Amino acid sequence: MEKKMKVLFVSSGNSKAFDIAPFIKVQGESLREKQIDIEYFKITGKGFSGYLSNVKLLKEQLKSNEFDVIHAHFTLSAWVVVLAMPRVPVVLSLMGDDARGRVRKLVKNRVYINFFTFSTLLIQPFVKKIISKSPNLEKFVWQKKKSYLLPNGVDVQKFCPTEQDFREELGLIKDKKYVLFLGNTQDPTKNFQLLNATREKLALHGIEIVSPYPIPHQQVFKYLNSVDVLVMCSLDEGSPNVVKEGMACNCKGVFTDVGDVRYLVNNTPGYAITDFDADDLTQKILEVMEMDTCKGRQRLLDLKLDLPTVADKLKRIYQEAQA
Numbered sequence: 001m002e003k004k005m006k007v008l009f010v011s012s013g014n015s016k017a018f019d020i021a022p023f024i025k026v027q028g029e030s031l032r033e034k035q036i037d038i039e040y041f042k043i044t045g046k047g048f049s050g051y052l053s054n055v056k057l058l059k060e061q062l063k064s065n066e067f068d069v070i071h072a073h074f075t076l077s078a079w080v081v082v083l084a085m086p087r088v089p090v091v092l093s094l095m096g097d098d099a100r101g102r103v104r105k106l107v108k109n110r111v112y113i114n115f116f117t118f119s120t121l122l123i124q125p126f127v128k129k130i131i132s133k134s135p136n137l138e139k140f141v142w143q144k145k146k147s148y149l150l151p152n153g154v155d156v157q158k159f160c161p162t163e164q165d166f167r168e169e170l171g172l173i174k175d176k177k178y179v180l181f182l183g184n185t186q187d188p189t190k191n192f193q194l195l196n197a198t199r200e201k202l203a204l205h206g207i208e209i210v211s212p213y214p215i216p217h218q219q220v221f222k223y224l225n226s227v228d229v230l231v232m233c234s235l236d237e238g239s240p241n242v243v244k245e246g247m248a249c250n251c252k253g254v255f256t257d258v259g260d261v262r263y264l265v266n267n268t269p270g271y272a273i274t275d276f277d278a279d280d281l282t283q284k285i286l287e288v289m290e291m292d293t294c295k296g297r298q299r300l301l302d303l304k305l306d307l308p309t310v311a312d313k314l315k316r317i318y319q320e321a322q323a
Helices: 022-032 047-052 055-064 075-083 115-126 192-196 199-203 217-224 241-248 261-265 278-289 296-302 307-322
Strands: 005-012 036-043 069-073 090-094 129-132 147-149 177-180 207-210 229-232 253-256 271-274
Touching: 005 022, 005 075, 005 307, 022 036, 022 217, 022 307, 036 055, 036 075, 047 075, 055 075, 069 075, 069 307, 075 090, 075 115, 090 115, 090 307, 129 307, 192 278, 199 207, 199 278, 217 241, 229 241, 229 278, 241 253, 241 261, 241 296, 253 261, 253 278, 261 271, 261 296, 271 278
Parallel strands: 005 036, 005 069, 069 090, 090 129, 129 147, 177 207, 177 229, 229 253, 253 271
Antiparallel strands: none
């Protein structure tokens, strides 16, 4: 009988909205379905010094628990793991701004060399495998033999289209048209100001913007099945989960061309790529809202980005890390 693998997830625990980032928790639970024991180590404290203050705590956990693999989410989390000197292989998932740096405004021909990028380049000899969520992150991996391209999967059982909507429960007007923004409106990288600039023009067409962040992850499904169009207008992303969750629910969408969004959407009915321009975004929202069909879910399934398939691939990465 195959020995059950035990994996420690190391990630930030600094969010006020979530105990553990929902997509990390979803990934962990999907691995439990593959007979992998998952434990979590949450890092508290911000910045390099804040992260480093967790090294001693992690060392203590490693002394009292045995793991087969440690999976660090974000480069600074991986530095905490490496400095704790574990005796088991370390897998690093690049999340986005740990490789590319934090993008606060749109700058053409930007050179992405900064503290975060440098730390990502520097840590690669000390980890066994490196997972990039999208090609724009993978280009920062110079140890190519360790590199894997693997976007996060989506729970297509929980995120699915429904015939009924949840408008009454969510306080939305039954016959009104809604555009949904699920990101943090205060985060410059999420670029809510671009969507906000369309508000008056959309109102002329009877369309209202709704931005409910922060909400429990289970409520995301209800919003996606209750609005007309999802908008993601970030300045930078890896492989944005909100786009894939929207596609799984056949929620129409308009997105900026960041991360792997163009690959995800391709020419799928129900979706459009917008420029970083309020007039273009307004026009794309109106065009998508008038589309008769949406094939996002089928596209997601064709890409094999359902949670069980991605979990199988991740399990194989862990097994190769142990070899």
